[in-house]
Amino acid sequence: MAASDRPKLAVWKFASCDGCQLTLLDCEDELLGIAERVEISHFLEASSADAPGPYDLSLVEGSVTTQQDVDRIQHIRAVSKRLVTIGACATAGGVQALRNYADVADFQTAVYARPDYIETLATSTPISAHVPVDFELRGCPIDRGQLVEVITAYLAERKPDVPAHSVCFECKQRGTVCVTVAHGTPCLGPVTHAGCGAICPAYGRGCYGCFGPSNSTNFPSFIPLLRRDGMDTLDVVRVLRTFNTAAPEFDAASRKELEG
Amino acid sequence: MTHRGSRVLHIGSLARVEGEGALYLRMDGAEVAEARLAIYEPPRFFEAFLRGRSYTEPPDITSRVCGICPVAYQLSACRAIEDACGVVVEGQLAALRRLLYCGEWIESQTLHIHLLHAPDFLGCDSFIDMARTRRADVERGLRLKQAGNAILELLGGRAIHPVNVRLGGFHRIPTTNELRPLAERLRRARDDAAETVRWVAGFEFPDAGCDNDLFALSEPGTYAIESGTPTVMAAPHTAGLPPESDRALPTRAFGVHDFGVHVTESQVPHSTALHSLLDDRRHLTGSLARYAISGRWLSPIALQAAHDAGLGDPRQGTVCRNPFRSIIVRAVEVLYAADEALRIIDAYEPPPRPYADVPSRAGTGHGATEAPRGLLYHRYTLDSEGTVTDAGLVPPTAQNLGAVEEDLRRIVQERLGDGDPTDAELTTLCERAIRNHDPCISCSAHFLDLTVDRT
Ligand code: SF4
Ligand code: SF4
Numbered sequence: 001m002a003a004s005d006r007p008k009l010a011v012w013k014f015a016s017c018d019g020c021q022l023t024l025l026d027c028e029d030e031l032l033g034i035a036e037r038v039e040i041s042h043f044l045e046a047s048s049a050d051a052p053g054p055y056d057l058s059l060v061e062g063s064v065t066t067q068q069d070v071d072r073i074q075h076i077r078a079v080s081k082r083l084v085t086i087g088a089c090a091t092a093g094g095v096q097a098l099r100n101y102a103d104v105a106d107f108q109t110a111v112y113a114r115p116d117y118i119e120t121l122a123t124s125t126p127i128s129a130h131v132p133v134d135f136e137l138r139g140c141p142i143d144r145g146q147l148v149e150v151i152t153a154y155l156a157e158r159k160p161d162v163p164a165h166s167v168c169f170e171c172k173q174r175g176t177v178c179v180t181v182a183h184g185t186p187c188l189g190p191v192t193h194a195g196c197g198a199i200c201p202a203y204g205r206g207c208y209g210c211f212g213p214s215n216s217t218n219f220p221s222f223i224p225l226l227r228r229d230g231m232d233t234l235d236v237v238r239v240l241r242t243f244n245t246a247a248p249e250f251d252a253a254s255r256k257e258l259e260g
Numbered sequence: 261m262t263h264r265g266s267r268v269l270h271i272g273s274l275a276r277v278e279g280e281g282a283l284y285l286r287m288d289g290a291e292v293a294e295a296r297l298a299i300y301e302p303p304r305f306f307e308a309f310l311r312g313r314s315y316t317e318p319p320d321i322t323s324r325v326c327g328i329c330p331v332a333y334q335l336s337a338c339r340a341i342e343d344a345c346g347v348v349v350e351g352q353l354a355a356l357r358r359l360l361y362c363g364e365w366i367e368s369q370t371l372h373i374h375l376l377h378a379p380d381f382l383g384c385d386s387f388i389d390m391a392r393t394r395r396a397d398v399e400r401g402l403r404l405k406q407a408g409n410a411i412l413e414l415l416g417g418r419a420i421h422p423v424n425v426r427l428g429g430f431h432r433i434p435t436t437n438e439l440r441p442l443a444e445r446l447r448r449a450r451d452d453a454a455e456t457v458r459w460v461a462g463f464e465f466p467d468a469g470c471d472n473d474l475f476a477l478s479e480p481g482t483y484a485i486e487s488g489t490p491t492v493m494a495a496p497h498t499a500g501l502p503p504e505s506d507r508a509l510p511t512r513a514f515g516v517h518d519f520g521v522h523v524t525e526s527q528v529p530h531s532t533a534l535h536s537l538l539d540d541r542r543h544l545t546g547s548l549a550r551y552a553i554s555g556r557w558l559s560p561i562a563l564q565a566a567h568d569a570g571l572g573d574p575r576q577g578t579v580c581r582n583p584f585r586s587i588i589v590r591a592v593e594v595l596y597a598a599d600e601a602l603r604i605i606d607a608y609e610p611p612p613r614p615y616a617d618v619p620s621r622a623g624t625g626h627g628a629t630e631a632p633r634g635l636l637y638h639r640y641t642l643d644s645e646g647t648v649t650d651a652g653l654v655p656p657t658a659q660n661l662g663a664v665e666e667d668l669r670r671i672v673q674e675r676l677g678d679g680d681p682t683d684a685e686l687t688t689l690c691e692r693a694i695r696n697h698d699p700c701i702s703c704s705a706h707f708l709d710l711t712v713d714r715t
Contacts, residue, residue: 016327019421021327022371022420025375026405026420028409029402032399035391040388045376049389095306096305098305200423200431202417203432208423238314242317
């Protein structure tokens with residue numbers, strides 16, 4: 001296909017660790033194939049070639065933490081036919097959303113001798129707080145297989161086949177013995193979105209929720225399980241307030257926990 | 261002599277690095293008065309929100325500083341917290357940590373060599389562009405990267421933000437049988453890495469040098485990766501030598517506990533990353549520094565490849581100070597990491613337990629390891645309950661900024677001596693000079709905005 005006939009892909013970065021866009025470069029087996037099917041028009045981590053929009057598909061990594069970001073995401077939305085967010089930062093504010101519970105001025109003073117040099121918003125917010133998003137891919141970081149599925153689906157103009165059930169379901173599929181049942185290890189699997197393939201339980205630890213809340217969470221019956229397995233209030237709050245702290249379900253459950 | 265009037269030039273974006281930054285150049289006639297690499301990646305405040313977390317959490321949390329070198333963050337955090345708790349992880353558990361780190365070195369250095377840096381030498385925009393004419397080289401790179409990722413996936417659960425690292429060791433350790441297929445793949449990777457050294461050694465390299473102190477961990481007997489003592493090799497000018505001198509100069513070392521005494525950070529108005537000095541002088545960490553300080557401990561196959569690639573023999577005291585040649589040094593390090601990973605797998609005997617106990621106690625601990633881009637230091641203070649009350653992270657890119665700025669200043673100055681370069685030429689030159697150092701701006705912060713002020 002001639003370059004001009006191919007759909008245009010753009011990859012954008014906001015506040016993040018670069019891990020989700022690296023996931024695209026980690027698709028070693030598919031990478032050159034993808035690069036043949038789409039025109040990679042904007043992907044700074046990988047290419048100095050930078051073609052102007054409009055773009056058929058924009059993948060957005062990272063959360064919004066500055067006023068310039070607020071303006072930039074509006075522009076990106078305006079020049080993108082489809083906009084898909086990748087990762088916990090772009091879908092739920094990321095670990096940097098921990099500032100949402102603090103006075104950002106205190107944070108600045110803790111890190112910088114001259115906080116007045118630093119421009120930042122008091123909050124870290126997901127992309128969907130600012131512009132309409134066509135699809136949100138979960139994970140900190142996202143899963144390679146799911147990313148390939150999402151890109152392929154959008155190129156074929158169909159809906160991505162990304163299941164919305166919980167990590168427990170993936171444990172069963174994988175044949176992992178439940179760490180909670182077998183060892184009393186606290187595990188966030190029952191309330192966490194599937195996608196990783198239930199890695200942590202397979203490695204003998206409880207899920208710590210890096211894919212964010214699943215589509216149906218039942219915290220009132222789940223929290224007592226965590227307590228039974230030895231977590232106190234602070235532990236429960238900490239585990240909910242980590243990589244998906246600004247996801248509404250995790251946020252509400254952690255606030256409720258603190259209020260007692 | 262005619263001078264251009266003052267002029268402002270913007271490079272929209274620095275590509276093929278991680279993070280966001282801008283470059284400001286101020287010229288005073290034919291002199292470069294100032295070169296400032298500004299980092300405007302928005303701050304993420306890790307040091308602030310680590311306060312109040314449990315001492316078991318920083319390995320998982322700090323890995324999110326950087327998706328390109330999460331293992332470096334996990335293991336520097338483990339070492340620092342274990343230090344606070346008075347625990348040293350040894351034997352096969354330490355060997356498995358080194359194996360995991362070898363996976364990250366192979367993956368991350370190969371990413372930089374094949375996908376980000378090599379296009380500069382071949383006049384391509386990207387690896388995709390490069391793949392049109394040099395598909396075999398790109399495919400070799402992808403295969404190597406995959407081998408690094410295979411180690412991370414087996415030992416860490418996944419390649420980015422591995423889940424299997426914990427204080428004292430691992431949640432689960434592999435059986436000998438699980439490691440065996442990895443060895444097959446690594447033998448192939450070792451051949452690919454040796455081929456990569458030959459490939460990059462054939463590129464054209466401008467003459468250049470860096471007149472900075474070099475800073476890396478050292479651990480006599482081995483190429484320091486996951487542990488060692490901070491060690492400094494003096495800059496050529498201290499011995500009256502030219503910046504590109506390939507002679508090893510005297511070194512000095514200090515305990516990791518004294519890191520903060522020697523490496524001091526200051527904030528500059530143009531950047532969200534802190535700038536640091538080592539005993540009041542600019543310093544450079546990363547591949548060139550490691551090769552200078554630990555080169556003689558490379559394995560025979562890596563030493564031979566370095567020698568054949570024209571890097572000289574570090575056992576005879578040869579170092580490489582040409583930042584453009586850092587791509588060869590990285591390739592040698594990938595070869596070493598593949599070879600070292602094989603050695604560890606051959607010698608592996610599963611330890612009785614996956615981790616050593618790390619009971620919490622009040623105190624401050626320090627830890628440093630060699631991230632692919634350079635020395636990464638962590639410090640934590642814990643209270644008696646095991647809650648983190650203070651945290652400090654000093655990433656390699658922040659340490660290197662002063663040296664990279666000096667490098668840019670020198671390179672532009674030399675170019676000005678050869679006539680009046682266009683803005684486009686200057687931009688290309690500066691971007692290349694920056695990519696030589698593989699800056700990972702995410703760790704403090706993808707855009708280079710070049711502003712040239714000519715007065
Ligand atoms: S180990 Fe965790 S994710 Fe797996 S079934 Fe049990 S509770 Fe669910
Ligand atoms: S099991 Fe949970 S914490 Fe572990 S990788 Fe999967 S979603 Fe993330």
